[in-house]
Amino acid sequence: MKNGTARWxxxxxxxxxxxxxVLARGEARAQQPPGSTALVIRPRGGDPQQLISFTFRQxxxxxxxxxxxxxxxxxxxxxxxxxxxxxxxxxxxxxxxDAFQLVGALLSVRGYALVDAGDYIVITTxxxxxxxxxxxxxxxxxxxxxxxGREVITQVFPLQFVDAARxxxxxxxxxxxxxxxxxxxxxxxxxxxxxxxxxxxxxADVIRALDQDISEALTVEVVPLQFADAQQLGPxxxxxFRQEDPYQGLSDxxxxxxxxxxxxxxxxxxxxxQVRIAADPRRNALIVSASPANLQSxxxxxxxxxxxVAPSREYRIVALKYxxxxxxxxxxxTLLQTGPTSQPQQGRSFGGRSGAQPLSAPRAGxxxxxxxxxxxxxxxxxxxxxxxxxxxEELVRSLDIPSQVQDVVRSFQLQHAVASEVAASIRQLLLGxxxxxxxxxxxxxxxxxxxxxxxxxxxxxxxxxxxHDQTNQLLVSGPAQTFAxxxxxxxxxxxxxxQVFIEVVIADVSLDTQTKFGIEWNVLSGNSTFGTNFGxxxxxxxxxxxxxxxxxxxxxxxxxxxxxxxxxxxxxTPHVMVTDNSPAVISIGERVPFAAASNISGGGVVQTTVDxxxxxxxxxxxxxxxxxxxxxxxxxxxxxxxxxxxxVAPGQLAPRTTSRHAGTTVTVENGQTxxxxxxxxxxxxxxxxxxxxxxxxxxxxxxxxxxxxxKGRSExxxxxxxxxxxxxxxxxxxxxxxxxxLQVDPLNLKLVQPLDAFPxxxxxxxxxxxP
Numbered sequence: 001m002k003n004g005t006a007r008w009x010x011x012x013x014x015x016x017x018x019x020x021x022v023l024a025r026g027e028a029r030a031q032q033p034p035g036s037t038a039l040v041i042r043p044r045g046g047d048p049q050q051l052i053s054f055t056f057r058q059x060x061x062x063x064x065x066x067x068x069x070x071x072x073x074x075x076x077x078x079x080x081x082x083x084x085x086x087x088x089x090x091x092x093x094x095x096x097x098d099a100f101q102l103v104g105a106l107l108s109v110r111g112y113a114l115v116d117a118g119d120y121i122v123i124t125t126x127x128x129x130x131x132x133x134x135x136x137x138x139x140x141x142x143x144x145x146x147x148x149g150r151e152v153i154t155q156v157f158p159l160q161f162v163d164a165a166r167x168x169x170x171x172x173x174x175x176x177x178x179x180x181x182x183x184x185x186x187x188x189x190x191x192x193x194x195x196x197x198x199x200x201x202x203x204a205d206v207i208r209a210l211d212q213d214i215s216e217a218l219t220v221e222v223v224p225l226q227f228a229d230a231q232q233l234g235p236x237x238x239x240x241f242r243q244e245d246p247y248q249g250l251s252d253x254x255x256x257x258x259x260x261x262x263x264x265x266x267x268x269x270x271x272x273x274q275v276r277i278a279a280d281p282r283r284n285a286l287i288v289s290a291s292p293a294n295l296q297s298x299x300x301x302x303x304x305x306x307x308x309v310a311p312s313r314e315y316r317i318v319a320l321k322y323x324x325x326x327x328x329x330x331x332x333x334t335l336l337q338t339g340p341t342s343q344p345q346q347g348r349s350f351g352g353r354s355g356a357q358p359l360s361a362p363r364a365g366x367x368x369x370x371x372x373x374x375x376x377x378x379x380x381x382x383x384x385x386x387x388x389x390x391x392x393e394e395l396v397r398s399l400d401i402p403s404q405v406q407d408v409v410r411s412f413q414l415q416h417a418v419a420s421e422v423a424a425s426i427r428q429l430l431l432g433x434x435x436x437x438x439x440x441x442x443x444x445x446x447x448x449x450x451x452x453x454x455x456x457x458x459x460x461x462x463x464x465x466x467x468h469d470q471t472n473q474l475l476v477s478g479p480a481q482t483f484a485x486x487x488x489x490x491x492x493x494x495x496x497x498x499q500v501f502i503e504v505v506i507a508d509v510s511l512d513t514q515t516k517f518g519i520e521w522n523v524l525s526g527n528s529t530f531g532t533n534f535g536x537x538x539x540x541x542x543x544x545x546x547x548x549x550x551x552x553x554x555x556x557x558x559x560x561x562x563x564x565x566x567x568x569x570x571x572x573t574p575h576v577m578v579t580d581n582s583p584a585v586i587s588i589g590e591r592v593p594f595a596a597a598s599n600i601s602g603g604g605v606v607q608t609t610v611d612x613x614x615x616x617x618x619x620x621x622x623x624x625x626x627x628x629x630x631x632x633x634x635x636x637x638x639x640x641x642x643x644x645x646x647x648v649a650p651g652q653l654a655p656r657t658t659s660r661h662a663g664t665t666v667t668v669e670n671g672q673t674x675x676x677x678x679x680x681x682x683x684x685x686x687x688x689x690x691x692x693x694x695x696x697x698x699x700x701x702x703x704x705x706x707x708x709x710x711k712g713r714s715e716x717x718x719x720x721x722x723x724x725x726x727x728x729x730x731x732x733x734x735x736x737x738x739x740x741x742l743q744v745d746p747l748n749l750k751l752v753q754p755l756d757a758f759p760x761x762x763x764x765x766x767x768x769x770x771p
Contacts, residue, residue: 039078041065046073051093062101064103065123072096078123082112104150108196115154136197143204149197157191157207158273164189167210174203219295226308232387234279234286237298241275313388316382317456323400325373325380332371332395345737371396407462408483412474417473417494419467426465426489449632484755498580498726500623501633501734505719506588571617577725580625589616592642594653613655615642623722629670629720632650636663637676639716670724 006612052071061084065556069076086106094102100121107123115122116644131630133457136153140144159167168184168191174180180195225233275298276289359384369384369392374514382392391738402768414422462487463478485723572590578584620636639660645653668674690696697704714741 032271039080041069041076041078041378042072043069043075046071046096048072048074052099053093054088054090054099056086056088058087061086061123064088066173068096068099071099075120076123077120079125079127079128082107082123084110084112101641103151113196115152116152127210135291141204141208143201143208144199146204147197148201152194153200154192154194155195155200155204157193157204159191159207159211162211164191166193170210171203171206174206175638217294218289219294220289221286221299222280222283222285222287223299223302225281225306226306227301229433230279230284230286231281233305234277235287238275238277241277288359293405297527312386313383314386316389316393317379318382318393318395318396318400319377319379320400321724324403325375325378326394329371329373331399332392336369378475404537406478407477409475409477410483410489411468412476412487412494414472414490414494415473416496419469422490423465423467423474425493426486429489430460430463431464472585486678497725498625499731500578500580501623501723501725501731502578502584502621502623502721503719504572504574504576504586504618504619506573506617507717507719508569508571509715509717510568510713574623577731578623579619580623583622586614586619586621589614589618589640591615592655594645597652598650607735613642613657615657617716619718621720625724629724630667631724632665632667633664633668633674633720633722635665635674635676635720637661637718656708668722671721673717673719673721675717680713680715680735 036624041062046069050071054067057340061082062078065076065078086103088102088106090099090102100114100116108126111126113124113126113128129612136147136151137156138153139156139158141157146153163185164184170180170708171182171191175195178770180193180199183192184190185192191207193200195203258454261309275746277298278287279285280287286302288295290298302745325551340600359481369388370382372381372383373379374381380396382389382396384392459479459482463476463482464484466475467473468475474490476483478486574586574588576584576586591612593610593612595608597609599609601607616642618638620638621635622634622636623634626632643656645655645657648654660674664676666674687708688695689708690701695701695705723734725734
């Protein structure tokens, strides 16, 4: 029995010994940072308070760790799996702690971690670092109490209102595989997070926002504002309700705007629980989430805040270096415009600079923002509320930058205008810009100012335009920013111009005692205004002759009647088509030769020099079409007549001529005829009637011939009838109409069908342009 008892006791002690050895080995492994394959780097001295500087280029991590161990005096254990090369350039002196932080960040990028275990430092894998003992352990959800850095720490988050297991499931996507550990403890309703300190601080912000009291039912309501700015008022109220005292943090101005001289609202002190306020800039409204009791208190508060308080205005002048003041003012004015189909541009910061204030469009009750350009100094004057004028000024300065000039070459095909003429017009414009560039520019009496490089005028100076007449194209080279203006100029010049078809009748009318043909300008009765009357009068009492009183379109009837009585001689009926604002020249006459000089050569041969004299009727007409199809015509008429040749030397004659000139400017309706007359000539003729042969005998020849000498007067009359031709179809119809009219009796000039019957004339005139 004793032997059995002794054997049992011996076995117990043996088991206890084995357990002690195992436990001792387990405790030793727990205290040892890496496994048995770890590299142990022991220091050779060092001062952790010193400042060091170091540079490594493609160095083995072991060399870097030896340097840090000697500098800090701390032992470093490195896992054998950590085998990397690093490059570190540190040009300034830093503390030893900062050096370890720098190396830890570098290792973290490569998938490793630096664990500070107090007496020693462990370099291992990131996964192993999160399960290893050591490092800081903290409690609480205050991010400010968690030190920043890349050190792996453990943080316990006690939860008050949400379930730890459910919150762990919701937060698990924030921890990719191998990046950290997230555990839930149901007994204490807590979360345990093991990760780098910076990540733990981020998780703390999330947990703090989610661990909220939702025991009370919440109501969401949209509260529109009329005067206040939702984007400014919303965050202010949200900040107030986060504080324990609702009035803590309010400035004196805010208290005055909320309460005036009265005490605070009684219901405001009763706001408890969760309150969420968000701004809707599109409708200028606040979205409030709170309990019904809190919601009513907040609405009462908003009524007191949403009042029409005129903000103080401020004026600022911003001088521009590169941009054009007119252009900047126009852009900002377009941005700030509001309408029924466009929403205000609210809540935007311009320029990308820190401290930019949100820019809100003006609302009712607020002073409008005004941006006025000063072209004399190339500046803009900004006027507006103090809380928004800073954003406008920053926007102006962000736009005042040098232009990125890039030359572009384009060709423009012209449809109607002539390439060389369009190029000359634009060159003339750009020539003025170049002169301004060279000598500065003067606007509205301002002093000359040098044009800055990159400004719009400087960009226009770099434009080159070359016409290509064979293809009627314009080749344009210049900065891309100028092509919008150049293209607009070309389009405005490349338009189909209206034309005027001018019908001309030049007639020589005889004036005698039986028939009178006069030109009178009268104001006609009825709906007529300014017209032309032609009268044929018979002075006899019984009116045996005929009388005509016609307006312009029936003047051909008068000419035909006079022709049948041999009272009129139609000299010419030319027609001409001319572009609007272009001169037309009609010349009818002949070139008369005469002996200008004669010489006798040495051989007795007479050599005569013949010269020519132009004897013609020249008519210069320049039409100008108004928007209502009225035509203003500048008419200039010159008549050169040959009277006789005067001998001035043997074999040499000199012509004696007369020149008569008439000029006028007149406005007529489309298709109305005007007449130019008053150029009267005295005509003398001798008519001989004789018996052949006998009438030519001397002495007795007078018995067989009758000589009549006649004296008369004639008036040269010019009739002008303009017709507006705007479309190509009008010209085709006009040509066919003229062809059909002349086929009636072209030899006898039966001009009895007036051109007013032309169907294209009845087309309504275009409406006058809207000013």
